[in-house]
Amino acid sequence: MPVITFIEFDGTEHQVDGEQGLSLMETAMKHDIPGIDADCGGSAVCGTCHCFIEAAGELPEIEPQEEAMLGLRPDRADNSRLSCQLRISDDMADMTVRLPEFQM
Template sequence: MTVITYIQHDGSERMVDADAGLSLMETALKHDIPGIDADCGGGAICGTCHCFVEVSGELPAPDPQETAMLGLRPDRAENSRLACQIVISAGMSDVTVRLPEFQM
C-alpha cells in the first residue's frame, strides 16, 4: 500500500493510504486535505494543484502541458509537479507532497 504524506505550508501533515489509479490531487480531495484547489478538475490547465513531490524512485516526467503550467509558478522548484498529473500505481513507493503557500 502506498502512503501519501501531505504537508501543508505551515508544517502540519496528514498521511493517507493511496488508491492505485487515483492521482495525488484526487487522493487529496477524497480525504479533504486542503491546499489543492484543482479548479480544472484534473485537466492540467489551471495549475491550482501545484505541489512539491518527494518520492524514492522515478516519476514519469511532466509532459509539455504540465511543464508549461509549472512555468507560470513563481515558486516553481525542481520537484514541482501538478498533483493531477501523477497517478498512483500499484507498488509505487510512498510519496511526500508538500503544498505551496498558495495556489494561483
C-alpha cells in the same frame, strides 16, 4: 499501495493510503486535505494543484502541458509537479507531498 504524506505549508501532516488509479490531487480531495484547489478538475490547464514531491521513487515524466503550467508558477522548484498528473500505482514508492503557501 504507497503511503502518501501530504504536508501543508504550515507543517500540518496528513498521512493517507494511496489508491490505485487516483491522482494525487484526487487523493487530497477525497481526504479533505487543504492546499490544493484543482480549479480545472484535473485537466492540467489551471495549475492550482501544484505541489512539491519530496520523497518518492521513479515518477512519470513531465508532459509538455504540465511543463507549460508549471512554467507559470513563480514558486516552481526542481521537484514541482501538478498533482492531478500523477496517478498512483502499485509499484510507486511511499512519497511526501509538500503543498505550497498558496495556489494561483
